[in-house]
Amino acid sequence: MSLVLDSAAQDLLFREARTANTFTDEPVTDEQVQAIYDLVKYGPTAYNQSPLRIVLVRSAEARERLVNCMSEGNRAKTAAAPLVAILVADNEFHEELPHLFPHFPQAKELIFSERPVREASAQVNASLQAAYFIMGIRAAGLAAGPMNGMDYAAVQKEFLDDDHVPLMVVNIGRPGPDAWHSRSPRLRYDEIVTTV
């Protein structure tokens, strides 16, 4: 076995972890979310740009507005999950770069002065951070239920401004009864790797 990470951690993060579709009623606290963030914030992004922003949907009123933005098949679980988070890319992340990347503070102007460059970079790098966040949810012993099926424009209009775009919505909690489908197949190593 070529891995150093212990087997229990491998199971917790990857092998036994599953996308949950049902949850128990046990609440997910702000302290848990903060512990998750304070671990996964160290995951790498280009120029340490760290464009991920998170909206925690806690009030009944906000939850109802979000449920109405979701695709039919995602509504019941979004309504029922103990906590729902909107993961967001900040297209104005460059404002923080002089602080976040002191090795090359000119990056704000020299690399990221154009909005389309920022939008493309924020999309990729906030996605990296979304993956770290999903790993962090699992590291907290919770299950994540990431979802893409939604009216993205409606989510942006209801919860964000023109500089912030939704990436995905994640249900968070302890898995409930019949929380997942059977495991879907994965591509084999030789199907995805080529050597040159």
Place this chain on the structure above:
Amino acid sequence: MSLVLDSAAQDLLFREARTANTFTDEPVTDEQVQAIYDLVKYGPTAYNQSPLRIVLVRSAEARERLVNCMSEGNRAKTAAAPLVAILVADNEFHEELPHLFPHFPQAKELIFSERPVREASAQVNASLQAAYFIMGIRAAGLAAGPMNGMDYAAVQKEFLDDDHVPLMVVNIGRPGPDAWHSRSPRLRYDEIVTTV
């Protein structure tokens, strides 16, 4: 402490792991890369679309072609790393969906018949998988050096076809002398999280 993941694993994956800029000469074997993939392939993607493809640049000839595509500041480390991988998004991932997502095999036609929809989804989901792969490199006790500074069109022309787009290039190996800068700051929880 709200996390279940043991502290050594937290350190290995996030807290002590760093983006490496120098490497020792110790080779990275295909067996190591396969062990990494066989762990991180379980990370979730939308519709289990799994659009990440990986090109391992092993020959001297291919390494030289890749180095010539990289930005000035990335050339020396790309030339010196024990292994260099090009992480790629496959915009034709939908061809595999009937196999990969048996719960809803119609997704290939009903969701992903249009190329622009596939390109946007592949970009986000291959980025999620790139993050899982970086975590996997760390799980193998190795350091990753992900890079964005390159001529993307040149990398695509040299190594890929019209259906495959490069996401990033990752140097892989054991960290060498002076492998990293001092840790850059991260945004605080209250700077990135809002509650509604």
